[in-house]
Amino acid sequence: MTEPILEVDGLTKQFPLNSGVISRLLGNTRTLTAVRDVSFEVGRGETLALVGESGAGKSTVGNVVTRIHRPTSGVVRYRGNDIHELSDEGLREYRQSVQMVFQDPYSSLDPRYRVGSTIAEPLKIHTDLSKAERRDRVDDLLETVNLDPDFADRYPHELSGGQLQRVSIATALSVDPEFLILDEPVSALDVSVQARILNLLMRLQRERNLSYLFISHDLGVVKHLSDRVAVMYLGEIVEQGETASLFGGPAHPYTEGLLASVPQANPHVRRRGQRLTGEIPSPINPPSGCPFHPRCEYATEQCESDKPLLEPVFEGREASCHHWEDVSAFEDVDEIPIEEHGEATD
Numbered sequence: 001m002t003e004p005i006l007e008v009d010g011l012t013k014q015f016p017l018n019s020g021v022i023s024r025l026l027g028n029t030r031t032l033t034a035v036r037d038v039s040f041e042v043g044r045g046e047t048l049a050l051v052g053e054s055g056a057g058k059s060t061v062g063n064v065v066t067r068i069h070r071p072t073s074g075v076v077r078y079r080g081n082d083i084h085e086l087s088d089e090g091l092r093e094y095r096q097s098v099q100m101v102f103q104d105p106y107s108s109l110d111p112r113y114r115v116g117s118t119i120a121e122p123l124k125i126h127t128d129l130s131k132a133e134r135r136d137r138v139d140d141l142l143e144t145v146n147l148d149p150d151f152a153d154r155y156p157h158e159l160s161g162g163q164l165q166r167v168s169i170a171t172a173l174s175v176d177p178e179f180l181i182l183d184e185p186v187s188a189l190d191v192s193v194q195a196r197i198l199n200l201l202m203r204l205q206r207e208r209n210l211s212y213l214f215i216s217h218d219l220g221v222v223k224h225l226s227d228r229v230a231v232m233y234l235g236e237i238v239e240q241g242e243t244a245s246l247f248g249g250p251a252h253p254y255t256e257g258l259l260a261s262v263p264q265a266n267p268h269v270r271r272r273g274q275r276l277t278g279e280i281p282s283p284i285n286p287p288s289g290c291p292f293h294p295r296c297e298y299a300t301e302q303c304e305s306d307k308p309l310l311e312p313v314f315e316g317r318e319a320s321c322h323h324w325e326d327v328s329a330f331e332d333v334d335e336i337p338i339e340e341h342g343e344a345t346d
């Protein structure tokens, strides 16, 4: 990995349940642990994908990194500084350097403003460019995301989902950030449009040496974009490693199940592992032992009582599974397809 730009160290985030007055008077304040002791690093110019089913805690991690939430414990460092202990100047720089792109471009863009005004808004806050200079910058940014400069005068409702997501990306890029948090940026889009937006993100990363934290429930989507993958289950990282190696041979049954659940273009390709079945358990009342054991085809008695720790299992890989040797014993590598598309139009 290159020099880390973001370090997340032992992050835990709990939310209070029963926050009503009566519950508090009765001392009945339970908590939900959305994220438990999560650690990872993102290097400069690198993409780390955070994957897992709904409720795994991915967005909560993203929301702590963007300072929407404070951690219950643990620390997030950006360029070596604790992001929750920044000076006013440090905070201003952080807000410029770290930008976010959300899943739903329809709700993240204000329908009352023309696209040009939306893209120019961060320039008003973070730069002292004149109106004419901002207008030139907006034209350049639209071209960067392969939209005609005429789009500046349109309203969000006149754009397709893919075009709207290009506008969100242009807005995020307007103040020359170094780090983008991409929270399910293509989940709301058609498959062919998804591939074009992913290709756009990959080109922008190359051209600008951007670092990405890419949050997704879909391993298929992150395969071509990410350098490393951290798989989350019920608030914890259960496996972490380099993308190609992890796709070629998962060491945790949950990763194996996620891979088996990726839609496959060629039905004749043999798949390792079983698709995931059953629901993700409630984080209010997590299972004993290994949190994945009720859904796991490898589970034994030991898994019901002893919680496995996330630890190095082989070169470049961490996993928390008592049976990682059985899981990774498979040599059978299947290709997870992503359609080949350009990035130019939607």
Ligand SMILES: Nc1ncnc2c1ncn2[C@@H]1O[C@H](COP(=O)(O)OP(=O)(O)OP(=O)(O)O)[C@@H](O)[C@H]1O
Pocket (backbone or CB within 6 Å): 015, 016, 032, 033, 034, 052, 053, 054, 055, 056, 057, 058, 059, 060, 061, 217, 283
């Ligand atoms: N503000 C909050 N208050 C209480 N519980 C919360 C809050 N935010 C998230 N949670 C809970 O924390 C857990 C993790 O949620 P989170 O949104 O981080 O998961 P996720 O992996 O991003 O899933 P999704 O893709 O559905 O957003 C869930 O059980 C969720 O209900």
